[in-house]
Amino acid sequence: MPLTASGNDKLRLELIIERPALRRAEDLLREAGVTGWTVVPAMSGFGGQTRWSRGTDLSGSTDMVVLICIADEDALEPALKRILELLDKRIGVVNVSDVRVLRPGLF
C-alpha cells in the first residue's frame, strides 16, 4: 500500500481554540510556511469547571473551533513554538499525532 512508502509520514496538528483567536493562529501558521488547514466548528465543550455551548453566548466569543492541519514536521515545528506563545493567555488545547498521507507531495 502506498501508505507505507517513505515520505508519507506527516504530522497532524489539532488545535482546539476559541474562535476569536483563530485568525491569529492562522496567521502564525501561514508565517511559518504551513500550506493548508481546515477548521471545524465545535458545538459545545467542558473545561474543568465550565460548560459552554454554541448559541448561548450571543457574541460567539466563547465558541471553540477545531483546526486540523496536516504538515511536515519541518514546517510544523516553528509554527508550534509560536502557537505555544499564543496559547499562553488564551483558551486552547493542542495535540499532535503521526499520520500517513496519500499524496505526500502536496504538503
Place this chain on the structure above:
Amino acid sequence: MPLTASGNDKLRLELIIERPALRRAEDLLREAGVTGWTVVPAMSGFGGQTRWSRGTDLSGSTDMVVLICIADEDALEPALKRILELLDKRIGVVNVSDVRVLRPGLF
C-alpha cells in the same frame, strides 16, 4: 521540540455517538475525573445499512456528534470502562489514539 519531552504523551479519545446519549457520556467522563472535552456536530453518516443526515429527522434524535477528549491514560481508563457499558445498547463508535501535547500540565 518540546513535543518529545517526557510527560507529553496523552491519549486522544474520539467518541462518535448519537446526540441524546451525549449528556450521559459527558457525565461519565466527568465522574471519572476527565477535565475537558470538545464536541463537534456531525452532518451525516453511514452505518452498515442506513444513512442519516442532519435535518431530515426533525427531532434531531438520530443526529450524531463527535466528542474529542485529550487526557491522561490514568484518567481515561476508568472512563472507558463505563463508556463501553453505555455503548452497549446505544449507537456509537469509540477510538483512542496516541498524541503529544504542548502543555502537559493542563490535563
Place this chain on the structure above:
Amino acid sequence: MPLTASGNDKLRLELIIERPALRRAEDLLREAGVTGWTVVPAMSGFGGQTRWSRGTDLSGSTDMVVLICIADEDALEPALKRILELLDKRIGVVNVSDVRVLRPGLF
C-alpha cells in the same frame, strides 16, 4: 485495559474533501465494503493560496467536509486506492492513522 487486546487495532481514515465530491467518495467506500463513517462539516480553510469560508459561496460548492472512518486495514486498503484516483482532479486531503477501538467486532 481492553484497548491493548489484540484485534483492537484499526485504522482511522480522515478525508478532507469538497462537498460535491462527498457522495462519490462515499460510494467508493461502500463499494469497497467499508461499513461505516461519519461526516463533519468544516467552516473554513486555507489551501496554499486561497481561503474559503462557509457561507460566502452561496452554492456551497467549495465547502469542505471531513469524513471520519474507522475500519480494518483489509477493508480500507482497496478503498484508499480508488480514493486516490478520485482525488486526482479534486480538491482534497487524506490521512490515515492508527487507533484502538473498544468494540472490535463492529468494524
Place this chain on the structure above:
Amino acid sequence: MTALDTLLSPVVMFFALGLVAALLRSPMDVPQAFAKGLAVYLMMAIGLKGGVEMSKTAMDAQVFAVFGAGIGLSFGLPLIAYAALRLTSGLSKTDAAATAGHYGSISIVTFVAAIDALRIADIPSSGYLVAVAALMETPAIITALWLALRGSKKDAAEDAVRDRGELAREVLLNASIVVLIGALLIGLTAGEDGYERLAPFFTAPFQGILCLFMLDMGLNAGRGLRRGWRKLGVAPIAFGLYMPLIGASIGAGLAVLIGLPPGDMVLLMVLSASASYIAVPAAMRLALPESDPSVYLTLSLGVTFPFNIALGIPLYIGAATLLAGG
C-alpha cells in the same frame, strides 16, 4: 366540495411539492435552523390566538371534559397501537412499545394544518384545544415506557430511572409544550387588546409561513420514506394508515359524548389521529436506546403525517359535519 378544496389548498400542495421533490431525490433543502425557527413561530401564533380566544369565553365543565378526554386518549391509544403492532407486525416488544407511544402523542403541524383547513371550510373551533394539544404530548410516553419495561431485566429499568431527571425535562419542557402553554398564557393575559398589536405578525402571514414550513415537511417526509421504507414490512406500513383512523374514531366518539361542536370535534380527532415525530422520538432515544428509530420515524413522519395531511383531515371534517351537524 370541502375535501377537494382541502386537497388543493396551497398548504397541502406545498407539502406535496416537497414530498415529490424528495422522492425524486432533489438536492434542495430548507435549512434546518430556518425551519425550526418557523416552527417556533407557528407554535407562538396558535398559542397566542388560542389564549386570546380563551380570554373571551368562560372555562366550563365541557372544557375540562375535553382536557380529561385528551389526557385519557394519550394514555390509552398506545395500548391499542401496541396490541395491533404485536399482533400483526414482527416488531420486537421494545420497538412496538416505542412506536405505540408516538401514536398516543400528537403532531402539532397536523393540528395547525387542520386549523387552516377548518378556516377554508369556514367551520369555527375553540381556542382551548391548543391546551389540549399540549396536554396530549406527554402521557403517551409514560404508557410506552411501561409497555417496554414491564417485566424486563432490572438493568434496562434501572437505566431509565437513572436518566429520569433528564427524561422528565426532555418530555415536560420540550419546545412545543413550553411555547404552546407559554403563548397561551400570554394570549390570555394580553387579551384582545394586546393581541391587536401583535396581529400583523401572527395572523396575516400565518398561512404563508405554514406553506414554507410544509414544503420542508414534505422534503423531510419524503426523505424519511425513501430511506426507511425498505426496513418496514407491509404490516407496519398498514398500521401507519389504519391507526390514525382508529384514533380519529375513538376521538370522535368521545367528542360526541361530550357534545362538542363540529370544529372542536375535528381538532380532537386530528389530535388522536396524528403521531409525534419530535417529542416522542427524542424521549425514546433517551429512555429506550435499543429501539430502532428508523421504524418509528419512518412510520410517523413518512406514512401517517402525509396520510393525515392529504386524506385524513378532509375525511375527519366530513365525518364531524355528519356526526355533529346531523
Place this chain on the structure above:
Amino acid sequence: MTALDTLLSPVVMFFALGLVAALLRSPMDVPQAFAKGLAVYLMMAIGLKGGVEMSKTAMDAQVFAVFGAGIGLSFGLPLIAYAALRLTSGLSKTDAAATAGHYGSISIVTFVAAIDALRIADIPSSGYLVAVAALMETPAIITALWLALRGSKKDAAEDAVRDRGELAREVLLNASIVVLIGALLIGLTAGEDGYERLAPFFTAPFQGILCLFMLDMGLNAGRGLRRGWRKLGVAPIAFGLYMPLIGASIGAGLAVLIGLPPGDMVLLMVLSASASYIAVPAAMRLALPESDPSVYLTLSLGVTFPFNIALGIPLYIGAATLLAGG
C-alpha cells in the same frame, strides 16, 4: 429619472451597504441558514405571483416563442462567452467552458431585483417570465460540458458520464427549479382567490425581505471579490462587465422580433445578462472538478451581479423603453 430612482432604491442601497462592509472587511454576516431560507421565500413568492398572473391570461403563441427564445439563449450564450474568454483571457479550455456555462444560465436574485425595479418604474410585466427563468437555468450547463469535454481524453468524459444521474438530479431538481416551477403551478391552481389568503405573507413583506437578502448578497459579493480578484486578470474582469451587455443585446433583439412589451423585454434582457452563482457552480464542481471555482464564482457573483444590480437593470429599462416604447 428611472436610473437614479433605481440606484437609490432601498434594495440597491442595502446591496451597496453589504458590499462596502465586506470590502472594508467587516466581521458582520447574515447567517447562511437564514439567508437560504429567505431565498426559498423569495422564489416561492415570485413563483406564486407568476402563477396567479398566468391563471388570468391565455397561453398564446407569443408565450411559447419566449419559452423557445429563453431555451435558445441558454444553450447559445455560452458559445459566445467561451469564444470571448478563449480569445481574450488566458483561461484554460476547462475554466473557460465552466465560466461560459454560468453566463448562459441565470441569476434569480437579479431577476427579482429587476421585477422590483420595474415596479418602481411602474412598467407592467407578465407572470410567465418566471417560467422562462426556470427554463433557462439548465441548458447552458449542457453546452458548457460539451465545450469542456469535446475532444478530451476518454477519462474525463467517462467521469462525467458515471456521475450522470447525480448531475441530472443536481441540475434539474435544484432548489430554484423545484420551488419556482412548483410555486408557479400552485399559483396557477390556486388562482386569484387562493392567492388572496397568502398575499399578506407573499406580497406585503416582499420588498423588505428582498432588502435583507440583498444586504447578504452584498456581503457575499464583496467577500468573493476581495478573495478572488487577485487571481483574475484584466481580461476576465472585463468579460464580467461586457458579457452581460452582449447577453442583454441579444435578448433585446429576440424580444423585438417576438414583439414583447417593454416590461417583458427588460426581464428577458436581465435573464440573458445575468450569470448563475448557485446552480451552475454546483454542477461544475461535480462534472468538471478540475475547473477553478474561484474564477467563475468571483466573476459571476463579484463582478457581473453587482454590475447588473447597480447599472445593468436601469440601463436595460432605459433601452427597452426606447426600443419597445418608440
Place this chain on the structure above:
Amino acid sequence: MTALDTLLSPVVMFFALGLVAALLRSPMDVPQAFAKGLAVYLMMAIGLKGGVEMSKTAMDAQVFAVFGAGIGLSFGLPLIAYAALRLTSGLSKTDAAATAGHYGSISIVTFVAAIDALRIADIPSSGYLVAVAALMETPAIITALWLALRGSKKDAAEDAVRDRGELAREVLLNASIVVLIGALLIGLTAGEDGYERLAPFFTAPFQGILCLFMLDMGLNAGRGLRRGWRKLGVAPIAFGLYMPLIGASIGAGLAVLIGLPPGDMVLLMVLSASASYIAVPAAMRLALPESDPSVYLTLSLGVTFPFNIALGIPLYIGAATLLAGG
C-alpha cells in the same frame, strides 16, 4: 399604570417565558442562525425608521449635544464602573476593566424594547437616537483597554497593538454599527416615500418578531445565569443591579441639561443603563484574552439585561415623565 403595562407587555412576557424555561433546564432552543437573522432584521427596522424620522426634522444644536453626551457617557461610564468593581468586588484589574467596558457600551435589544415600551405608553421619541446608540457602542472599549493595559507589562500592550487592525474592524464594523448606521442613511435617503413600500415588512411585524427574539434572549440569559452565577460573588451581582441605575441617573442628568423631551430622555437613560453582550465581549476576547468571559457575559446578559427589561425600563419611563414632564 405604565409600569404594570410594560411588565405585562407580550414582549416582556415572552422574555420571562424564555428565562423561566432556561432556569428549569428546558431543552428547547431557538436556532442561533434564526435568532441572529432576526437581530439583523430588528436593527434594519429601527435604523430605517430612525432615518425616515430624521429626514423630516432639521439637525439642530440639541441633536449634536446629544451625540456629544452619548460619546461622553460611553467613554466615561467605564471609569465609574471600574472604580466600583475594584472597590467592592475581588475582580482582578483585567476582569474589572473588561467588565467596565461592557457598561459604557450599549445593548441594542434593550434599546428596542424601550422603544416598544414608549409606544405602549404613547410617549413620542426622536429618530436620531438610533445614531446615538451606534455612536455609544465603541468608545467604552477604548476606556476599558486603557484601564487594563495602563502600567502593564510591555507584553500585553504589544499584543493589543499587534492585533490593532483586526480589533478596529471588529469594533467599528461589527454588525450592529454597520446595519444601524447603514439603515439610518438608507432611511434618510429614501424618506417617507421610499419607506412606505418597505413598511409592510418593517413596521407591521416588528412587535411580533421582537417577541420571538425576546423568547430567545430569555433562554440565553437564563442559561448564562445558570452556568455562570456560581463564579460570581455577591458584589459583582449587586454591581449588575446598581450600575444601570447609576448609568441611568447620569444619562438623565445630561438629558435634563440638554433639555430633552421625556421620550428621548428615556432612551438616553436606557443607553446609559444597558450593557453590551455582543460587541464588547468579542472585542475583549481579542484584546484582553486573559480576562474571564464568564464574569462579564453573566453580568451583562444574565443580570443587567433582565433587570432593565423587567424593572429598569418602566422605572426610567416613570422618572423621565417626572423630570421632564414636571
